[in-house]
Amino acid sequence: MTVCWIDGAPADALPVKDRGLAYGDGLFETLLVKAGQPLLFERHLQRLALGGRRLALNLDLALIERECRTFAVQMSEGVMKLIVTRGDGVRGYAPAVDAQPRRILQSSPLPLYPxxxxxxxxxxxxxxxxxxxxxxxxxxxxxxxxxxxxxxxxxxxxxxxxxxxxxxxxxxxxxxxxxxxxxxxxxxxxxxxxxxxxxxxxxxxxxxxxxxxxxxxxxxxxxxxxxxxxxxxxxxxxxxxxxxxxxxxxxxxxxxxxxxxxxxxxxxxxxx
Amino acid sequence: MTVCWIDGAPADALPVKDRGLAYGDGLFETLLVKAGQPLLFERHLQRLALGGRRLALNLDLALIERECRTFAVQMSEGVMKLIVTRGDGVRGYAPAVDAQPRRILQSSPLPLYPxxxxxxxxxxxxxxxxxxxxxxxxxxxxxxxxxxxxxxxxxxxxxxxxxxxxxxxxxxxxxxxxxxxxxxxxxxxxxxxxxxxxxxxxxxxxxxxxxxxxxxxxxxxxxxxxxxxxxxxxxxxxxxxxxxxxxxxxxxxxxxxxxxxxxxxxxxxxxx
CATH class of the missing domain: 3.20.10.10 (D-amino Acid Aminotransferase, subunit A, domain 2)
Known part of the structure; x- marks a missing residue:
């Protein structure tokens, strides 16, 4: 079963004004979860942090880490996809200085590769x-x-x-x-x-x-x-x-x- | 006031599994609306159609045209933003052959340029x-x-x-x-x-x-x-x-x- 959280709470719909939709203005990570643990987690977080700096996203990495760990425990096993977007925007490419990034977590079953x-x-x-x-x-x-x-x-x-x-x-x-x-x-x-x-x-x-x-x-x-x-x-x-x-x-x-x-x-x- | 329709009905949130969010898998048009009419509408539709062919999106252009015209009448004046995405997806880049594109319409006031x-x-x-x-x-x-x-x-x-x-x-x-x-x-x-x-x-x-x-x-x-x-x-x-x-x-x-x-x-x- 697929589970989804947005900003830490169960949800499956995203505001239309999210800049992730409008411009692809965000990042993602796809993590393997086994026994309630996200694997190679430090490396995933490091890449996310680098992307956040390059795109000037105001990421709360400690919060993201906590949320991912809690989500992984709940899903126990499978693929965890984390998306962070710049959050809501108004019309135009210029990002608001105080934009609040949005965190989206989705679980899916382990893929069945031959x-x-x-x-x-x-x-x-x-x-x-x-x-x-x-x-x-x-x-x-x-x-x-x-x-x-x-x-x-x-x-x-x-x-x-x-x-x-x-x-x-x-x-x-x-x-x-x-x-x-x-x-x-x-x-x-x-x-x-x-x-x-x-x-x-x-x-x-x-x-x-x-x-x-x-x-x-x-x-x-x-x-x-x-x-x-x-x-x-x-x-x-x-x-x-x-x-x-x-x-x-x-x-x-x-x-x-x-x-x-x-x-x-x-x-x-x-x-x- | 901002108004938003998704697939022809008022809505302001879309499913998290939309491929527009996941991959930026879609197109948009930004149209000027005056007196209830989208201006230069044929050209906007032509570019959308070209993009749809290049990305192999299964667009219903007649439906999109009707919906835009109805939306423009309702907003009367302002900027109409049309987003079309490939619709919902499962994990992975491969687009489903039967993917149903999603249509998103948003209005915003005329911008105040000096x-x-x-x-x-x-x-x-x-x-x-x-x-x-x-x-x-x-x-x-x-x-x-x-x-x-x-x-x-x-x-x-x-x-x-x-x-x-x-x-x-x-x-x-x-x-x-x-x-x-x-x-x-x-x-x-x-x-x-x-x-x-x-x-x-x-x-x-x-x-x-x-x-x-x-x-x-x-x-x-x-x-x-x-x-x-x-x-x-x-x-x-x-x-x-x-x-x-x-x-x-x-x-x-x-x-x-x-x-x-x-x-x-x-x-x-x-x-x-």
């Missing part, structure tokens, strides 16, 4: 939709997501579990709802996200885990030619963890040892 | 915020408007009535809530909007008026160097009509004859 996604790996759909380059918004999980909506509507078959997105300059950036990694010569590589893309919580966690395991890792500009030469490729997010990528169009990759090693580490975090 | 904006002209604030280049969304008045929110928060003084926005490659594109024109050697020039920007209803109307008046007009890539050499500069939208631009930073322009001629034509359209 077990073979994590075991045998997935095939990526090569999206034609490109990501525009906007450094001011890059990395944030904001509410302006039309590019993802358009990209995700490019395929509907079950054969492709995710899509591969490039930016308008042709660089490989991410999946539609995942981050991308590749392994080359034992080095973990992931696209730089300073021009576009969402800096995923699982991506951040994997870079930290790699550092702790003395595994060299770098975020840098990557192209399809790098994918062609990669030894291993995988996608990740904070809900499903890691899926090896076995194919994208005519390219194929084996499920390799680095991917399996990181999958095992991540299972320890998510399968509590 | 009379001298139209008479003596305005000063533009030079926005640092650049527009990302995304041909898939260019021209549309969609709900992903964080760039405008950020740009509009760059200034709060009353000295600047509008901002000048460039794209990430440096081309001059538009105002934050207006389109931009310049006049050079008797030719009307306006930025090409195939990479970014909103193809304003008043911009379209002015290009048609120019054609009817045998005034040469072109949409093309323009740079700050073109602004420097311009004989006249003005901004426009479908609410206030035309404001001459007299300055932007150290640049200055006179209020010229082409601007005055077009202002007179537009007054005939808007001051009914």
């Amino acid at each position: 077990q073979e996604n994590a075991e045998q790996g997935v095939r990526l759909f090569p999206c034609k939709t490109r990501l525009a380059e906007q450094p001011l918004l890059a990395g944030l999980k904001h509410l302006n997501r039309l590019e993802q909506v358009i990209a995700r509507s490019e395929w509907s078959d079950a054969e492709h579990a995710e899509g591969l997105m490039r930016d308008t300059s042709g660089r490989v950036v991410e999946g539609v709802y995942s981050n991308l990694f590749m392994v080359k010569g034992g080095v973990l590589l992931t696209p730089d996200l300073t021009r576009c893309g969402v800096a995923g919580v699982m991506r951040g966690e994997l870079l930290t885990l790699a550092e702790q395991a003395n595994m060299p890792a770098r975020a840098l500009d990557l192209h399809v030619s790098d994918l062609q030469k990669a030894d291993e490729v995988f996608v990740c997010n904070s809900i499903y963890g890691i899926w090896p990528v076995r194919a994208c169009e005519q390219l194929n990759w084996p499920v390799g040892p680095v991917t399996r090693k990181l999958q095992n580490l991540v299972r320890g975090l998510l399968d509590i | 009379q001298e904006n139209a008479e003596q002209g305005v000063r533009l604030f030079p926005c640092k915020t650049r527009l990302a280049e995304q041909p898939l969304l260019a021209g549309l008045k969609h709900l992903n408007r964080l760039e405008q929110v950020i740009a509009r928060s760059e200034w709060s003084d009353a000295e600047h009535a509008e901002g000048l926005m460039r794209d990430t490659s440096g081309r001059v594109v538009e105002g934050v809530y207006s389109n931009l024109f310049m006049v050079k050697g008797g030719v009307l020039l306006t930025p090409d909007l195939t990479r970014c920007g909103v193809a304003g209803v008043m911009r379209g109307e002015l290009l048609t008026l120019a054609e009817q008046a045998n005034m040469p007009a072109r949409a093309l890539d323009l740079h700050v160097s073109d602004l420097q050499k311009a004989d006249e500069v003005f901004v426009c939208n479908s609410i206030y009509g035309i404001w001459p631009v007299r300055a932007c930073e150290q640049l200055n322009w006179p209020v010229g004859p082409v601007t005055r001629k077009l202002q007179n034509l537009v007054r005939g359209l808007l001051d009914i």
Whole structure:
């Protein structure tokens, strides 16, 4: 059953004058909840705080944290979606200086992804939709997501579990709802996200885990030619963890040892 | 007094699961209403229809037109804002094939812009915020408007009535809530909007008026160097009509004859 709170109280309707609707003026986080706990919660809160600073949202992070923890206890298990908007507005783009952000929490059941996604790996759909380059918004999980909506509507078959997105300059950036990694010569590589893309919580966690395991890792500009030469490729997010990528169009990759090693580490975090 | 309808009935709140909130998955139009009539209504509907096709929204345009006309009669005078979203969604970017778009109509009073904006002209604030280049969304008045929110928060003084926005490659594109024109050697020039920007209803109307008046007009890539050499500069939208631009930073322009001629034509359209 889906539960929803607005500003800490059960509700399922939002004032029409909310700027989240008018302009996508807000942020969101999608968190995995197990045993009444939001997982990787500190990282989600850190990204939210960064977004709040970049968009000059007056967020009460302590209140948000408390509310999320209480909500997670009540839902016990599933996916918790947190939306924060700039709150109500009047006509026009200028945000009111005293705008009161609105907090929206929604629960949904754990998604039922096929077990073979994590075991045998997935095939990526090569999206034609490109990501525009906007450094001011890059990395944030904001509410302006039309590019993802358009990209995700490019395929509907079950054969492709995710899509591969490039930016308008042709660089490989991410999946539609995942981050991308590749392994080359034992080095973990992931696209730089300073021009576009969402800096995923699982991506951040994997870079930290790699550092702790003395595994060299770098975020840098990557192209399809790098994918062609990669030894291993995988996608990740904070809900499903890691899926090896076995194919994208005519390219194929084996499920390799680095991917399996990181999958095992991540299972320890998510399968509590 | 503000009035709001959702799907044709008075309401002021919408379901939290609306994809307009979740992803900015929708479009809007802002129309001037005088004597119970939405002005330049055909052009607004045409842009909405184009956006609906580009986003694959299943819009009932005849119903939207009827509803807007009825709403305009009731409000009599003011600004009518129409939002259409993809409607309710479940978790995930993929739009349901049978998604039922939601229609939201809101009225607000006529804005009180200083009379001298139209008479003596305005000063533009030079926005640092650049527009990302995304041909898939260019021209549309969609709900992903964080760039405008950020740009509009760059200034709060009353000295600047509008901002000048460039794209990430440096081309001059538009105002934050207006389109931009310049006049050079008797030719009307306006930025090409195939990479970014909103193809304003008043911009379209002015290009048609120019054609009817045998005034040469072109949409093309323009740079700050073109602004420097311009004989006249003005901004426009479908609410206030035309404001001459007299300055932007150290640049200055006179209020010229082409601007005055077009202002007179537009007054005939808007001051009914």
